[in-house]
Amino acid sequence: MEFRDLQAQYLANQAQIDSAIQKVILGGQFIGGDPVKQLEEKLADYVGVKHCITCANGTDALQLALMAWDIGQGDAVFVPDFTFFSTAEVVPWVQATPVFVDVDKDTYNMCPESLEEAIEAVLQEGKLRPKAVIAVDLFGQPADFPAIRTIADRYGLQLLEDGAQGFGGSIGKRMACSFGDISTTSFFPAKPLGCYGDGGAVFTDNDEWAALVRSYKVHGKGNNKYDNVRIGMNSRLDTLQAAVLLAKFDRFAGEEMTAVNKVAMQYTQFLQDIVGMPVIREGFCSSWAQYTIKVKNHRDDLQRMLAANGIPSMVYYSKPLHEQKAFSNLHRLYCSLDNTVELCQEVLSLPMHPYIQNAEVKKLQKLFGDMFA
Ligand SMILES: *Cc1c(COP(=O)(O)O)cnc(C)c1O
Secondary structure: OOOOOHHHHHHHHHHHHHHHHHHHHHHOOOEOOHHHHHHHHHHHHHHOOOEEEEEOOHHHHHHHHHHHOOOOOOEEEEEEOOOOOHHHHHHHHOOOEEEEEOEOOOOOOEOHHHHHHHHHHHHHHOOOEEEEEEEEOHHHOOOOHHHHHHHHHHHOOEEEEEOOOOOOOEEOOEEOOOOOOEEEEEOOOOOOOOOOOOOEEEEEOOHHHHHHHHHHOEOOEOOOOOOEOOOOOEOOOEHHHHHHHHHHHHHHHHHHHHHHHHHHHHHHHHHOOOOEOOOOOOOEEOOOOOEEEEOOOOHHHHHHHHHHOOOOOEOOOOOOHHHOHHHOOOOOOOOOOHHHHHHHHHEEEEOOOOOOOHHHHHHHHHHHHHHOO
């Protein structure tokens, strides 16, 4: 069993991908061009926002958002303690301070009460200016945006959606990557919509921020690349990657999203009475970047037993961000982070992708049945 089967996905899309790649190579334009423009239009339309600006990866996308908002020294940016490193890494990169917020134990996403507690504690202390919240669509489920939006508005904070794992998910009729004032995603190969290298995108309805991101991602360009009006970076999505994403897109938005949700439902049916389950909120839809269970006390045994039977599994994430050495000089405690500490001891992600076969689900069901009999 594959943890995420990119080969099966390639074989399902082989004709489209091969011809798209060949067309780019024969055309001889490897940076920019039609595929990049077409992809940006397609993704903006799918997400339901005005602007999609592609860039080199999901980490740059987050950083470009903070740059567009001119966030810097003395600013507090609230980030979940339980996420991939990038979400918080970009904050000190613009000289601002990350403030870690706890997550909900059922959804693994930012806890609105914890966010409010941390904002109040920062205001009380009076050293940092609360400026922005980065809410993550962890493992594919959109964060609790109805609640987080209310809090962000009440305190006048910008809301940044880190949709690196959430692309394809939704709340009601609204798609992931439309919930932030700016939202971002990643096209790293193993993400819900992945390319064959690095890639990312920024989404927003705001014309001014979109123009700033377009400038920052090309050396702070003014009227053209050789007119430089601000200090920027070099962060582009390659033409080849855009062509691959276009070739994969229709199946991703259709069959693949249906298939992962079917696998998740099958998993849930046989796991719900024996381990802790990923809870999907009423009206929310996950793109199932990961299917993550919680196992008390015997996670290592379970992981070994699965491995012995040819089933890969991963621990996302084993360490709270506030315990990462890189943040040791920056981190101060503004709220309890106990849920994150507990989750890091218990979580285990199982194989999850659109090409999992029924026989593989049955095998997993039998293994869990035997183990927890
Ligand atoms: C993968 C990921 C990123 C970074 O994306 P890259 O394209 O690898 O830079 C950011 N945030 C989260 C939550 C991620 O999972």
